[in-house]
Every structure is written in structure tokens, then in C-alpha cells.
Amino acid sequence: MKTHSRSRAVRTPGGLSLRVDARALIVVLLLIVAMLAAGVALIGTGDAKIPAIDVLRTLAGNGNAYQDFIVNELRLPRLLVALLVGGSLGLGGALFQSISRNPLGSPDVLGLSQGSTAGALVVIVLFSGSATAVTLGALVGGLVTGVAIYLLAWKQGVHGYRLVLVGIGVSAILTAVNGYLITRADIVDAARAVVWMTGSLDGRDWTQVWPLLCMCAVLVPLVLANGRGLRMMEMGDDVSYALGVRVQRVRLVLMVSAVLLTAGATAAAGPVGFVALTAPQLARRLTRSPGPNLVPSLFMGAALLVTADWLSQRVFGADQLPVGVVTGVLGGAYLLWLLVTERRAGRI
Template sequence: MNTVISKHDQSLKPAIATESIWARRSMLIGKPNGAINFRLNLAGLRLAFILALACLLLGMMALKLGALSFSNAEVFAALKGEGSSRAMIVINQWRLPRVFMAIVIGAALGMSGAIFQSLVRNPLGSPDVIGFGTGAHTGALITIILLNGGYLEIATGAIIGGLLTALLVYLLAWRQGIHGFRLIIVGIAVSAMLAAFNTWLSITGSLEAAMSVALWAAGSLNGMSWAKGLPAAAFCLSCMLLALLLGRRMQLLEMGDDSASALGVPAERTRLQLMALGVALIAAATAATGPIAFIALVAPQIVKRIGSNNAASLYLSALMGALLLLLADVAAQHLFFPQQFPVGIITVSIGGVYLIWLLLCEAKRI
């Protein structure tokens, strides 16, 4: 019996062949038909190795440089616990927590941006733009000014504020489903109102609270310690792991809700799970360091522009975010030495230029 192949079927052959080649050049994490699985592309793994190596080298440079400079040998000795007492205190207790948290917070911001840009299917779909970061900022400000809370209370307030803002934006943007552009417009409006409320909170609080808020709102890694950083790092790493396990579902959602549902993915529930994880990441990062803008917007876009596939975007965006924040922090500390700036000022300065360029590019497509 002869098999007749239509022109449509013939047109699918290159795509099927490409998919099979891609599958042979990748590694599957999880069960093929399981609810939680994702595939690591070998090209993505090579890029991940390069980014991780860049983070390691930049981190070593950050440990060496400063008012007290150390050699590579002194840094390695201090990390092993064999250096001088001065070197061990400066490197292990002062600089290493800062480098470690820059990597973790940058990774959390980068992955959060990748999640929302994927769900919204728009490069402007960043938590910075949509307003979820502003909501986390609002929750932290309420805790600082009205409740006079400590670090754990501020972290809790930031997470609650971010989640409530996400829920509000989601409900206002819902019209028989979520459309990416509508979500962005609603998010910008909510963000503007929250920014005005944040300003009102800052000027109506006590002078001491206002000064504390001003320092925190600049977004800085100054004064980072293990006691302050480890709880936030553990929370961020847990959320990032859960997001990675949902990476395959996120990729299927990009094909559309109908296609994802046909493949067994509960579209709305998965979207809400990913949104909750993305908001938790941006809120935890905001609570730990203050609002650091534009890393979540820029990191996923750089990953896409250097040729990454969507399946690899989450962990590559995390590594890119870690590298960008670490680079910005090193620049904030040493580029204008002896004067130091909060890292948030550096990211806003660079990110603002990038946002203007991105808006111009999007305008040309309309």
C-alpha cells in the first residue's frame, strides 16, 4: 500500500528533522511525559559555562580589590581559612557575602524577568515595568515606616506587597484571558499609582524613617552580611529551582493556551504558579537589597539576542542577571573610587538607556 504525503506534511519534514537533531543534542531533566520536566540544550550549557566562569573571575576580582587589596594567593588562603586574620575578616566576612548575594540576587532578578517576558510574550513584560517590583517596594515601605519592622518583617512585607500587586494587576487585566499588552498597560498604571503612594509614605514618616527608606530605596549591597543574606538566598534559590522545574510548561505556554492545553498543560494554573514564583523572586530580591531596577528587563533580552533557545532562557537569564549585577556592583564600588555609589544607581543609569532603545525598536515594528 503506497503512502501519499501531502505538501503540508512535506513542509513539516525540516521542522521534525530539526527538532530531532535538537533533541539528540540536549539532555532531558525529568520524565519525558511527566508534568515537570525541562530539556538542557548543549549550546545553552556551553553558554552557561561561559557565564558561570565570567561570574567566578569577576567575583575573584571583587574579593581582591578595595581599600585593602590582596593577591590571588591571599584570597585563596583566606577562602580556605588559612590566611591572616585581617585577610580572613575582610574577605570572608565583608566581601564574600556581598559577592555571593550579588550573584544570587542578580540570578533571581534575571529569572523573574525571563518568567514574565515569557508569560506576557513581550520584551517589555518585566516586573520593573509591570509594577510588581513597585508593589514589593510598597510592602517594604509600609513595614519600615508604619510598623517599624526589622529585616524579616521587611522581607515579609515586600513579598506580600508584590503578591497583592500581582493579583490586582491580574484581575484588572483579565478579559476572558490575559493579553500581554493589556497586562503591561495595566501594570504601568498600577505602578504609577504605587510610586505616588510610596512618595507620600516617605514624606509623611518620621525623619529617621525617611532617612532609612532613602538609603534602602537606592538599592545597595552595602553592609551585606551572612546573617542578613543567607535567609534571602535560601528563599531565592528554592523559588528558582521550582521555576526551573516548570520551565517546560512555560515553553509550551508560549505556543498559546489552546496548544498547551492540548498537550496536557493546565494553562491558567501554570501561569498563576509561574507568576507567583516570579513575584516571590522580585520581592525577595527587593527585600534583601532594596529595589534594583532593569536587571530583570535586560538580562533575558541579552540572552535571546546571543542566540539562546526558549528552553534554556530561565537558567541562562539567571546567570546573565548574576553577571550583570555583579559587574554593576564592582563598577559602583571602584569606577568612581574613592566615592562609592549604590548599585541601583548604576543599573538605573544603564537600564534607562536600554529601555529607551527597546521602546524605539518596538515602535518601529508597529
Template sequence: MQDERVVVRHGLLRTRRWSLRYDVRALLVCVTLAVLAACAMVFAIGTGTYELSPPEVVRTLAGDGPPGAEFIVIDLRLPRALVAVLVGFGMGMAGAVFQSLTRNPLGSPDITGFGNGASAGALVAIILFDGGDAQTAIGAVCGGFATAVAVYLLAWKRGVHGYRLVLVGIGASAVLGSATSYLYVRADIGKAAQAATWMIGSLNARDWGEVRIAALGLVLLVPVVLVCARRLTMLEMGDDTAGALGVPPERTRLLLLCAGTGLTAMAVAAAGPIPFVAMAAPQLARRVTRAPGPNVLPAAWMGALLVSAADLATQRVTGSALLPVGVVTGVAGGAYLAWLLRAERKADRV
């Protein structure tokens, strides 16, 4: 039997049979973001009328908490915190995929209509069919993929160019917004109010059903994105260069488009369309890692941190968990866009 020695060097993990190259700074960023997201999750679980310190939360999760804390932590608060992490992770990764495919920072699913398609499909299930968690998830997936197919076909002209995909997606987003308004008009007042709260992006009353929905999307689709991450980097160089390096551009683009749409749809099904996370997470991750390429894993962990921190802020600042987390991400996203525009103007790029 041959000696299967593992050699670890700066940015390279190699054995006799295979090798893996990685960016050390990006790896450290991922670990740091994951730790920060876990800390935000622990603080969020401890926040509420029944206040718990971080050590008490950790002990309760380990099965040795204060009397009566297990029901509050495990059954009431942990599902909400897990949904925040899982949804943020999926949205961040989907945003990195779409922005890389379109080679445009505005090419995130909530701008190009893919998120709106998932939202419209979920609203059809909620308002017209009075669907539960499973029906809402199916509606979101169907709506997201139907929108993806329509946008892809309308943007096709001897291939799909990034700018065409963004422009067609913005048009599709406007049409879907009108369809959503029509669904509100058709609904009774109770369902319309429920749908309006859900459409802002909310983690209120999340349970283990939503955790399973978000986790299922990640388990099925994250490996697809990670396997194709190198191809995604080559696609950023242009279709001709990618084809010369052995990467089929349209087939790879279609596969990643499906994976990103699926991640978006499952995230929307679990928590609603939380705004700006998919757009901001990849840009912030790229600034932190200072690495070229899509940065799919750093963007995913950045998204998890953003949603977890926003959930913590809704509870700490307002003193209530009833405020939809989408309100916080929307305000923060608007401030981030204003800061980014000011920085671009100072640099004379706009």
C-alpha cells in the same frame, strides 16, 4: 539488577528510565556566565581600602589567606558579593518568567508593578514598623503577592492576556509609586533617607542575614520554575496550543506568576529594587543563546553577572562602595534601551 547505562549524545542525556534534552549552546552560555560572575565576585571582594589580589582572595576563601584578611573577606565583603549574585540570579529568572508569560519584553516585574508592590511592602515594614531583615522580607513578600493578586484579578477577562497584564501592571506601578511617596512624607528624616537609599537598590552594609533571605527564595522557588520551564515554552505558543498539548494554561500561569513574584520579593527584600536587571537579563540571554523559549537559566546567570559587574563598577570607578548599585544598573539600562530603540528604528520595526 538491570544495567542502568547512561547515553550522552548531542543535546540528549538518556538512561533506560528517563531522558533529558538540552541545548548545548545554552548550557555553554550558562557555564560561561557563571564563571564570569564568579570572577567579578572575586575582583569585587578584593576591592577596597585593604586591597587584595584575586589569588589572595581565593586563598582567603580557602582558609589560607594573608594575616588579617579573613575578617575583611569573610565577614565584611563576602556577604555583599553573595547578595549581588543571588539577587541578580533571582531577578534574571523572574524577568524571564514574566516576559514569557506576557510575551512582551516590557513585561518584567519592575515595569508591571510586582517589584513596586514588594518595595512598598518592605517600606511599610521599614518606616512604619521599624522592622529588621525578617520583617522587611515578610513585608516585601506580602506586598508583592498582594500586588500580584490585584493585577491578576483586574487583568482577568476569560483568562489573562499578556498585554492586559502589562497595562494593568503599569497602572498598579503608578499607584504604588504614589503610595511610596506618601510613606516618605510620613517618615522622619532619618528613616526617609535610609528608605530612599534602599529604594535605589543598594548592596551597602549587606550581611549574612540578607544572604539567607536571598538564598531562601532561590532554594524554594527556582525548582518550581525549572520544573515548569517546558510548560512555559508551550504557553508561549498560545493557550489553545498549550491546552491541546496537555498543559492547563491558567493553572500553570498562576503557579509561575506566584513563583516569579516570590523571586522578585525576596530579591527586593535583600537588596532593594535594583532597576533594569529583570528586564535586560532575559533579552541579553536570548541574544547570546540564540535559542527560542524563556531561557530561564541563562537569564538567571546573566542577571547574576549584571549585578556582580555593576557592584564591581561602583567600587572600581568611584573608589567607594557607598554608591548604590542601582545607580549603575539604571544608567546602563537606560543606555541599553536607547541602543535597542536605535537598532529597532534602523530595522524599520518602530
């Protein structure tokens, strides 16, 4: 039986030959369109509703003073934070799942989100820190947790199953620590901590946009540059070594990048659940392509989070339901559907 490849060779003016998966390219383009459409709808949604045409006109610099303030100063930063956080979580989730070779190898399961939460809670509960201090605490907590998981999982290299098992154990410990910190807080700090732990985009402004943008501008090209090595590593370390891939170096670079992406996203918006878990799986199902699907996962994560934020405001009104609740419900429903589907197919 003949097999037909969907990849097409594209030769650049400089003489380089690139392989492009036609279906994956179409999926990415459709995700970009959906992401931008949801973004325009999100900007127009709120107490002061603005038609889509006026949103586009204002973004082009042709709106009145009132529209310019609402769109460019209040709502555009929130949209950009949603795009950057969603993209970071989608890409970080794809990296963790590919490195661990496990569809459950996401920051939600491995304990990175709980580590960022612990860092934020320490700042809130023990020091009553400012919003900036909470963000830094979450970032440090995520990074420390990532380093701890990597070191505990190390034994002549990092094996995927060992990484997942260590991550689950660390996650359980940190969940208990976070619960203890909440019990120590006074009522004001406890309420503040619970709101942060839910995951929300409320009140996000340009001060959150620029650090996220700089982080993505450095890490996304770095990850994509190591994408070939990651694809080779999915065939096993021995095969990768034979193909000339420096496995431990590539794995370390991508692990650090994934931890930074996840910790930065969590620091900016709180622990938004299930985006990192579901975005890579949805991207893989749409592209029907083997491999890590890094670019589709990135845009899928961005589209998911923007759509979830629009849905939370459209259905429940502005500032009534944090986006983390919506992603948790949708992600949990998808996970249950996936388990039922896999069981019916006899794979579990």
C-alpha cells in the same frame, strides 16, 4: 533551504533523552566564568584591597586571620547576596516576559518593585521599623501587589497584554503612594527611605544570605520543572491545551514563583532597577534561542549585578555609589539602544 538544529540529544544512564542547545550551553558556561571572575574581583575590591590569588587562597581556607575576616565575614556574604538577588531578578524577569509575551513585562514595569517599595516605606515612615521589619514589609508589599495584579488581570484566564496594562496602572498608583509616604516622613526617615529605594548591597551579611538561598533552593527547581509547559504556552493557550499542558495551573505556579523571586530579591537589596528587564533580553540575544531562556537569564542576572557592584566600587570607591544607580544607568542606556536598533530595523 535546509535548516540545521543546534540541539543535541543526550541520553542519561537512566534511559532519559534530553535536548541540549549547544550554543545556550556555551553561553551559560561563559556566564558562570564571568560571574565567578567578577565575584573574585569584587571580594578583592574595597578599602582593604586583596589580590585575586589571596582571595582564592582564603576561600580555600588557607588565608591568614585578617584575610579570613575580610573575605569570609565581610565580603563573601555581600557577593552571595548579589548573586542570589541578580539570579532571582533575571529568572523572575524571564518568567514575566514569557508569560505576558511582552519584552516589557518585567517587575519594574508591572509594579511589583513599586509594591515592595510601598511595603518598605510603610514600615519606615509610619512605624520607624528595624531593618528586619523593613525587609518583611517589602516582602509583604510585593506579594500583595502580585496577587492584586493577577486578580485584576483575570478574566477567564490571564492575557499577556491585559497583565501588562494592569501592571502599568498599578505601578502608577503605587508610585504616587510612595511619593506621598516620602512627603510624610521626617528628615531622618526620609533619608533612610531614599537610600533603601535606590537599591544597595551595602552592609549585607549572612542574615540576608540564608533566606534568599532557601527561597532559591525551592523556587528555581520548581520553575525549571515547569519550563517545558512555559515553552509550550508561548505558542498559545489552544496549542498548549492540545499538547496536554494544564495552562492555568502552570501559569499560576510560575506567576507565584516569579512574584516570590522578585519580592524576595527586592526585600534583600531594595528595588535594583533594570536587571529583571535587561537580563532576559541579553540572554536571548546571546543564545539566539527561542523560548523563555530561563537558565541563561538566571546566570545573566547574577553576572550583571555582581559586575555592576564591582564597577560601582572600582570607579567610585566603596560605599560611594549604590549598585541600583549603576544598574539603572546601564539598563536605561541598553533600553535606549534597543529602541534605536528596533526603529532602524523598522520593527517599531
